[in-house]
Amino acid sequence: MTDSPDAIHAARHGDAAARTAVARAPNASPELLTFLAADPAAQVRQAVAAHASTPPAVARLLAADADAEVRRVLAGRIAALAPELDSKTRSRMARLSAGTLALLVEDAAVEVRAAIAAAVREMPDAPRELILRLARDTAMPVAEPVIRLSPLLTEADLLALIAAPPVPATRRAVARRPALSETVSDAIAHTTDTPAVAALLANPSAAIREATLDQIVAGAGNRPSWQAALVRRAQLPAPAARALGEIVTDHLLSVLAARTDLPQGLAAALRTRVTAHLAVEDDAQDAEAELLAAAQAGDRDLLLSRLAEAAGVSHARVEAALALRSGRAIAGLCHSAGWSAPLAAEVQAVLGGLSPAEVVHPTVEGSWALGEAELLWQAELLEGLPA
Incomplete structure (x- = not known):
């Protein structure tokens, strides 16, 4: 491959845009790309990193480039070659590229490792060691795509990730994987990891035994995220629906009662309960008016006591939540208590001391102002506070 005189001149004397154009040219020679790999402009080196004709030895040098975007671009290109980089290969070029990939998968920049994960997440013939390494990454932009989509992860691999997750979010990623087996679902449920179980319940393709669902329902009383996912889960067994009807909050009771797959008698009973709840809304409004008056009077003791009672948590947990000085956290707690957004704003100011x-x-x-998912998530976070 011979470079034109114009390309050589642009590479040596052109501005950054001209040099980048040379590095992007499909017919750029390995020699010219090697020269441009040392260019002072990061955009030029990025183009070299992306080029299929860049020699493996040069790519190895770019893996240590100071610019993270150069390394990210290189990582995506090299990772696409992963199936060809068998460690037993006799090709020196392939061994060089495999070494480069090994460096990049340990890169400190999350975006570099994430580029590798994006390239190999659905490869059926990627190196298994690479997939396992990425699945155990502590950064979810790296681990989650592989955990959710890699066909190379076995049931045993998933069970190992559940038993010893590198970070708590690892279990959530496993719970979101399509077509989970009953065995894996059981393992997630047995952890009682609140966000992971909520993600499992929200995964429509996860196979969950009826006995496991019953176990989850039994533990859902103080976990709003489980309740919200359960009432919306397809093919909810009647016993589980009946048990849920006894514990869910009013707005979720309405969702449960609206399901079309419940036995007729159970559906009628739930609708009756919804009607009864609507009939006492006036009392609830009176109670809220009393709480608003207490807030305006600065009655912290009354507010604290009523909030703990309504949210089903201890006074210590409410105090711990207030100590976070987070409006979102207090709003999530008030939402769990069934309080309105205006009352929650007053509570943030009076109990939380927020400006x-x-x-x-x-x-x-x-x-x-916050969405339902955000409010539930904030409430979940508080479950780890002192009880």
Whole structure:
């Protein structure tokens, strides 16, 4: 491959844009790419890193480039060659590329490792050692794509990740993997890891035994995220639905009662309960008015006591939540208690001592500014606080 005089001149004397164009040219020679690999402009080196004709020895040098974007681009290209980089190969070029990939998979920059994961996540013939290394990464942008999508991960691999997760979020990634077996679902459920079990329940393709669902329902009383996922889960057995009807909050009871797959008698009983709850809304509004008045009067003791009672947590956990000085955390706790967004704003100011700028205010219509998923997540986070 011979470079044109114009390309050589642009590589040596052109501006950064011209040099980048040379490095991107499909017919650029390995020699010219080697020269441009030492270019002072990162955008030029990025183009060299992306080029299929860049020699493996040069790629090895770029794996240590100071610019993370250069390394990220290189990681994506080299990882795409992973099936060809068998450690037993006799090709010196392949061995060089395999060594480069080994360096990049240990790169300190998450985006570099994530580029490798994105390239190999669905490869059926990627090196198994590489897949296992990525699956155990502590950064979820790296581990989750592989955990969820790699066909090389076995049931035993998934069970190992559940038993000894590198970080708590690892279990959540496993729980979101399509077509989980009953064995893996059982393992997740037995951990009682609140976010992981919620993710499992929200995974429509996860196979969950009826006995396991019953176990989850039994532990869902103080876990709003489990309740929310359970009432929406397809093919919910009637015993589980009946048990849920006894513990879910009012808004979830309405969701449960609206299901079309429940036995007729159970559906009718749930609708009756929904009607009864609606009938006492006036009392609830009176109670909220009392709490708003307490907030405006600065009655911390009453608010603290009522919040702990309504949210089903101890006074110590409420105090621990308040100590976080997080408007979102307090809003999540108030939401768990069934309180309104305007009351939650007052609680943040009075109990949390937050300034107006720190408070999560309601919308103009008086509803929650945070989404349901965010509020449930905030409540979940508080479960790890002192009880």
